[in-house]
Amino acid sequence: MLCPTKNQKIHKSGTTAVKLAMLAFLLFASSSPAEETATHPSAGEDFPQSFAALVEKSAPAVVNIYARKIVHSRSQSLDGSAFWRLFRDTLLFGYGRERIENSLGSGVIVRSDGIIVTNHHVVEAAEGVVAALADGRVFNAEILLSDKRTDIAVLKIETRGEVLPYLEFGDSDLLRVGDRVLVIGNPFGLGQTVTSGIVSALARTSVGITDFRFFIQTDAATNPGNSGGAQVTMDGKLVGISTAIYSTTGGSQGLGFAIPANMARMVAETAVQHRPLIRPWIGLSGRRVPPQIAMVLGLPTKGVLVSGLYKGGPAAAAGVATGDIVMSVDGLAVDEPLVLRYRIATRLVGATVRLSLIREGSQIEIPVLLKAPPDVPPRNDRWLTGLSPLSGAKAASLSPALAEEIGVDSGIPGVVLLDVSAGSSADRLGLRAGDIIQAIDGRPINTVEELADFRMAAFKPWAISFNRSGEELTIGSR
Numbered sequence: 001m002l003c004p005t006k007n008q009k010i011h012k013s014g015t016t017a018v019k020l021a022m023l024a025f026l027l028f029a030s031s032s033p034a035e036e037t038a039t040h041p042s043a044g045e046d047f048p049q050s051f052a053a054l055v056e057k058s059a060p061a062v063v064n065i066y067a068r069k070i071v072h073s074r075s076q077s078l079d080g081s082a083f084w085r086l087f088r089d090t091l092l093f094g095y096g097r098e099r100i101e102n103s104l105g106s107g108v109i110v111r112s113d114g115i116i117v118t119n120h121h122v123v124e125a126a127e128g129v130v131a132a133l134a135d136g137r138v139f140n141a142e143i144l145l146s147d148k149r150t151d152i153a154v155l156k157i158e159t160r161g162e163v164l165p166y167l168e169f170g171d172s173d174l175l176r177v178g179d180r181v182l183v184i185g186n187p188f189g190l191g192q193t194v195t196s197g198i199v200s201a202l203a204r205t206s207v208g209i210t211d212f213r214f215f216i217q218t219d220a221a222t223n224p225g226n227s228g229g230a231q232v233t234m235d236g237k238l239v240g241i242s243t244a245i246y247s248t249t250g251g252s253q254g255l256g257f258a259i260p261a262n263m264a265r266m267v268a269e270t271a272v273q274h275r276p277l278i279r280p281w282i283g284l285s286g287r288r289v290p291p292q293i294a295m296v297l298g299l300p301t302k303g304v305l306v307s308g309l310y311k312g313g314p315a316a317a318a319g320v321a322t323g324d325i326v327m328s329v330d331g332l333a334v335d336e337p338l339v340l341r342y343r344i345a346t347r348l349v350g351a352t353v354r355l356s357l358i359r360e361g362s363q364i365e366i367p368v369l370l371k372a373p374p375d376v377p378p379r380n381d382r383w384l385t386g387l388s389p390l391s392g393a394k395a396a397s398l399s400p401a402l403a404e405e406i407g408v409d410s411g412i413p414g415v416v417l418l419d420v421s422a423g424s425s426a427d428r429l430g431l432r433a434g435d436i437i438q439a440i441d442g443r444p445i446n447t448v449e450e451l452a453d454f455r456m457a458a459f460k461p462w463a464i465s466f467n468r469s470g471e472e473l474t475i476g477s478r
Contacts, residue, residue, distance in 0.1 A: 048234070051182060055194050058232045060134045060165035062184040062192060065105040065118050065141075065155075065228060067126035106185035106229030107131060107155065108238060109166040110265075114139075114157040115272055117264050118228030119243055120146045123153050131157050133164075134192060145271035149407060150345075151243055152264050153228075154271035167230060170237025172260035173332055175199055175216065183220040183256065185229025185242055195220045200255075214342035215257040216240045222256030231258045238264075262346045269348075279404050280349045280370035283313020284320060285411020286337050287470065300358060302335045303327045308411040310400060318355075318368040325358040337470070344370065373400035373410060380448045381418065384426070387455045389462065389477075392424020393417045393431060397447045406434070412467050414438040415451045429475050432468070439465040 048054075105122035109115070116131060123129050129141040139157035146153035179199045186192060197220030218231065222242055231240030240258030270277050286304035294301045303325040309316040326334050329343040330353055347353060349372045357364050379396040395415050396402060403410035406418070414436040420426050437445050441462055445451050463476030 051194070051196060054182060054232070054234065054236060055184075057236050058167060058182065058230065059184055059192060059194065061109045061167040062134065062230050063107045063109060063116060064132040064186045064192070065103075065107045065116075065122055066130040066132065067103045067105070067123045068128045069101045069103060069125050104186060104225055105227040106225065106242070108228070108230045108241065109164050110169065110238065110268055111272070112159075112163045112166050114159040114164055115144075115166075115268065116141065116155040116157065117241060117268055118153050118155060119241065119259075120148050120151045120153045121243075122228050123155070124148070129155060131155065144274075145267065145277060147267055147277055150263055150267055151259060152241065152267040154268050167232065167236070167238040169261045169265045170233055170235075170239045172216065172239045172262045175202060175233075175239055177202060180234055181218055181220060181239065182232045183218065183222055183226065183229065183242060184232065185222075185226030195222070197256075214260065214263070214339065215243075216260055218256045218258065220256055226256075237261075260346075263342070266346050266348065278349055278372050279345055280347050280351065281313070281373035281400050281404060281410065282315050282344050282353075282368060282370060283310035283400065283410070284308065284315040285409050286326065286340065288336050289325060298361075299325065300327065302333070303358065304334055304337050304340045310411060313400070314368050314371050315355075318366050320355065320357070320366060320368070321359065323359070326355055327358060327363070328356040329353050331356075373404045375399050375401040377447055382448050382452060384452060388425070388452070389429060389464065390417075390426045390431070390437070390451065390454070392421040393426035394419040395437070395448050395451055398436060408434060408436060409467075409470065412436050412438070413444070413446055414467065415445050415448055429464075431466070431475075434468070436467040437464060438467055 103122055103126075105118060107116040107118035107122075110117050123143055123146055126143070129143060130138055131141045132138045141155040141157050144154045144156050177199050181197060181199060183195045183197070184192065197218045199216060200219050201217040216231065216239070218240075220231075226242045227244075229242045230238055231242060233239050239261045241261070241264050242256065242258050244257045267277065284306050285308040286306050289299055289301060289303055289305045291301055293299065306315075306320060306322050306324045306326065309320065309322060326340055328334055329340065332343055334340045334343060344353070347370055349370060352367050352369050355366050355368055357366060376399050377397045379399060379402050381394060381396045383394050384390045384392070394417065396418055398408070398410075398412070398414055398416045400410040402416065403412075406416065408416060417426070417431060417433055417435045417437065419433050420431055437451060439445055440451075440454050442465075445454075461477045463474055465472070465474050467473070
């Protein structure tokens, strides 16, 4: 399941930053990197006999992260999943719903002046963060930016002018299935450990552990504590940040997942420039090409069929039309809507991307200037009350900016539900947060005010049309 491993209770309650620093020093001082190398058949004579030189170059840039957290309650929303976050919690003390925990994870130095990339879930809600270097030194770390939607956090340690070892970002889009990688991290808090394997799959979009579901899958042994650690190519480039495993036991079963370096680099660049993280907007909605339609019309089965365009948005302004099929972005294949979303999310606002499209059987290329999503209409959050069947739901007018913020399709018009109270009328109807209300009795709904005006009339049937994760649904009294 997607959650931390079982807590280990400490008999003496209480902790301080000094204790965290001592723990970090002892772990590094008493252990040198251990290497566990998976065995794979050689595809040629260049199969390395040893990874020692690569480890010596890369390992000093991987750090241990210790985060002190005040936890009010552990979320149960993801229990039952076989996906495990790769950090380890140690329960220090706590009463009732509030307790103090120390999470153990990993991080990667990506700049010589002390910029570190790790996972958001490692430092989320942290009261204090300590980074322990491979040479045993410990530093208090400042969180520059922590983004839940990408599960990437960027930290800064004060180096006082010292040049630290670091890993350069590689281009994760150039990875191929079968490429060898090293995974470096701090499993189970034991100290720095190195494992090796191959890239088993790319563009894994069914792993629902971040909003941008696009992961590198490897078979290298990966365990709790590796969260935020490095996935390194044979030329010493950082291509992934370890984030989760698929396991029925919580231990490694050869299914490790990493956030691509291109996503981590975009977040890191934003953080070091002290800018807010604003994701670029392309202003279109799309869907998979239905196989039956593709077969009849001779269309490609992969790609994104443009089903809607935001008026005046970047795609519409560039000349993209509904019915076009997006095949690639900057030459990188787009197999489905989630892949298109990822490709755009790794760019910066103001960048121009080249869309390769199929239009009426011909291939064309259109440059699109990405913009910041507009906050129009204003969201105007409101709890719905009274005789409305939606009573008990918190709704907001859906703008492109809000759609990007909460991770829903910005091309779908309507009003989005931000929350649904348990036991309310909306809850009993089966509505959920993230549902987009599009129409009532066939009348389009575009603002919260229009939705709030809807009231049930005695003995009069009604129907609510809404979109849930791209699926058109209807509920009502009929």
